[in-house]
Amino acid sequence: MIRIEQIRKSFGDVEVLKGLDFTFEKGKTNLIIGKSGAGKTVLLKLLVGLLTPTSGKIWYDNVNFTELDHEAVRKIRMDVGMLFQGSALFDSMTVEENIRFPMDMFTKKTEKEKKDRVNYCLEIVNLEGVNDKYPSETSGGMQKRVGIARAIVLEPKYLFCDEPNSGLDPTTSIVIDGLIASITKENNITTVINTHDMNSVMEIGENIVLLNEGKIGWQGSKEEVLKSESDLLHDFIFASPFLQKLKDHVI
Amino acid sequence: MISKIFSDFGKFILWLPKVFSRPENFKMYWKEISRQMNDIGIGSFIIVFLIAIFIGAVTAIQFAYQMGGTLIPRYYIGYIVRDMTIIEMAPTISCLVLSGKVGSNIAAEIGGMRQKEHIDAMEIMGVNTSSYLVMPKIIAALIVIPLLVCVAAIVSIIGAYIASVPTGMFSSAEFVQGLRSWFEGYNVFIMFVKSIVFAFILTSVSCYQGYFVKGGSIELGKASTQAVVSGNILILIADYVIALVLTV
Numbered sequence: 275m276i277r278i279e280q281i282r283k284s285f286g287d288v289e290v291l292k293g294l295d296f297t298f299e300k301g302k303t304n305l306i307i308g309k310s311g312a313g314k315t316v317l318l319k320l321l322v323g324l325l326t327p328t329s330g331k332i333w334y335d336n337v338n339f340t341e342l343d344h345e346a347v348r349k350i351r352m353d354v355g356m357l358f359q360g361s362a363l364f365d366s367m368t369v370e371e372n373i374r375f376p377m378d379m380f381t382k383k384t385e386k387e388k389k390d391r392v393n394y395c396l397e398i399v400n401l402e403g404v405n406d407k408y409p410s411e412t413s414g415g416m417q418k419r420v421g422i423a424r425a426i427v428l429e430p431k432y433l434f435c436d437e438p439n440s441g442l443d444p445t446t447s448i449v450i451d452g453l454i455a456s457i458t459k460e461n462n463i464t465t466v467i468n469t470h471d472m473n474s475v476m477e478i479g480e481n482i483v484l485l486n487e488g489k490i491g492w493q494g495s496k497e498e499v500l501k502s503e504s505d506l507l508h509d510f511i512f513a514s515p516f517l518q519k520l521k522d523h524v525i
Numbered sequence: 526m527i528s529k530i531f532s533d534f535g536k537f538i539l540w541l542p543k544v545f546s547r548p549e550n551f552k553m554y555w556k557e558i559s560r561q562m563n564d565i566g567i568g569s570f571i572i573v574f575l576i577a578i579f580i581g582a583v584t585a586i587q588f589a590y591q592m593g594g595t596l597i598p599r600y601y602i603g604y605i606v607r608d609m610t611i612i613e614m615a616p617t618i619s620c621l622v623l624s625g626k627v628g629s630n631i632a633a634e635i636g637g638m639r640q641k642e643h644i645d646a647m648e649i650m651g652v653n654t655s656s657y658l659v660m661p662k663i664i665a666a667l668i669v670i671p672l673l674v675c676v677a678a679i680v681s682i683i684g685a686y687i688a689s690v691p692t693g694m695f696s697s698a699e700f701v702q703g704l705r706s707w708f709e710g711y712n713v714f715i716m717f718v719k720s721i722v723f724a725f726i727l728t729s730v731s732c733y734q735g736y737f738v739k740g741g742s743i744e745l746g747k748a749s750t751q752a753v754v755s756g757n758i759l760i761l762i763a764d765y766v767i768a769l770v771l772t773v
Binding site: 322323324348349351352354355356358359360362364365375376378379380428434 | 641643652653
């Protein structure tokens with residue numbers, strides 16, 4: 275579980291996040307949604323410690339992440355996996371080398387154990403047999419799946435995904451969403467996804483927070499989306515005329 | 526401009542303890558050091574070899590020209606070429622060239638990693654990126670560049686021999702006599718001090734420029750250029766300081 279308390283973040287005179295309180299629950303897919311510029315990426319970067327908040331607290335279970343020194347932050351990060359928007363795979367390494375990099379760096383597993391773990395992670399993301407390919411030899415969807423495999427290789431307690439579906443076709447997006455949701459359930463981890471993909475919201479959004487101009491505009495689950503009377507949520511979710519018609523038809 | 530220089534210098538100094546902190550995994554660091562030694566050393570061998578041979582050749586020919594018609598014995602040319610190469614030409618010119626080749630490459634590599642979120646990805650894994658991406662490069666350079674400079678000094682003297690003896694400017698015996706006259710081991714020490722200091726400057730400055738790059742491809746290009754320019758200026762300043770400290 276990750277809890278944020280009165281999180282504020284400013285860049286110069288511009289306050290991007292204006293005192294957020296929210297709990298990202300364990301064993302659930304927690305979604306951060308909102309328009310471009312709402313502060314989603316800033317919030318995700320604060321959660322993983324790539325940025326520090328101007329004020330407020332971030333709790334990883336019972337540990338106040340914002341008060342930890344550099345060394346303690348690095349220890350917590352051993353329990354963190356992250357899927358980046360652009361996958362952030364190391365170009366000069368093969369798929370296998372990318373996935374085993376965290377193991378090489380932080381574990382004393384034998385070569386066989388590492389190999390088995392890599393193959394297991396690739397199996398989870400349905401990518402067997404691509405061990406020796408370089409990232410440039412794989413498609414965008416495959417790169418995302420390799421990114422997921424790398425993120426889960428050390429069996430993290432917390433998984434962060436920054437726009438996991440950006441640049442992917444709807445079918446592949448559904449596959450990626452399904453993978454993230456099943457990994458979350460099977461491993462009972464806290465997953466935080468930053469997205470503006472409405473399919474994701476309706477498919478895997480168990481705990482959703484809508485950011486609007488640096489504040490929480492709405493929070494709830496996918497089941498509550500259609501029932502909600504929040505104009506802010508509806509303007510965001512059913513932004514296109516097609517979705518408006520669909521909503522009118524469904525509701 | 527002045528405030529930026531001081532601000533960068535302060536940031537650089539504060540960054541160094543992170544760079545030289547204890548590695549998470551010595552084996553991984555050693556693997557990276559080996560890779561960097563290959564990239565910097567083997568990858569730069571041909572350019573250093575070519576430059577060294579021509580530096581030696583031109584030095585010999587021009588000194589022969591300047592001494593023509595004077596009473597100075599001709600074997601002095603061997604002596605001058607040897608000492609000039611060892612004290613100044615091999616370490617300084619080689620490192621200026623390496624600053625251009627290796628320095629820009631390092632800045633572009635690390636800056637590219639910053640832009641493609643590779644550095645963020647490593648940080649989130651718990652890797653101390655300042656250390657993992659920078660320390661191996663510096664250590665590799667500190668090992669390999671003095672060796673390259675040593676090779677450059679030898680090749681340069683061979684270049685001087687090839688350029689002058691077969692063309693009849695002076696005899697082989699005269700050249701060798703010059704090479705063997707008044708040899709000071711201390712000059713070789715100066716050469717190694719210079720090459721170690723220059724190696725540190727050219728790699729650390731380039732790593733700094735790449736690591737803290739912000740923005741897009743234009744900024745990356747600027748950082749790469751800045752790495753070479755700053756590296757070269759600092760090498761020349763260090764050259765002066767070392768000369769002052771070690772020879773005066």
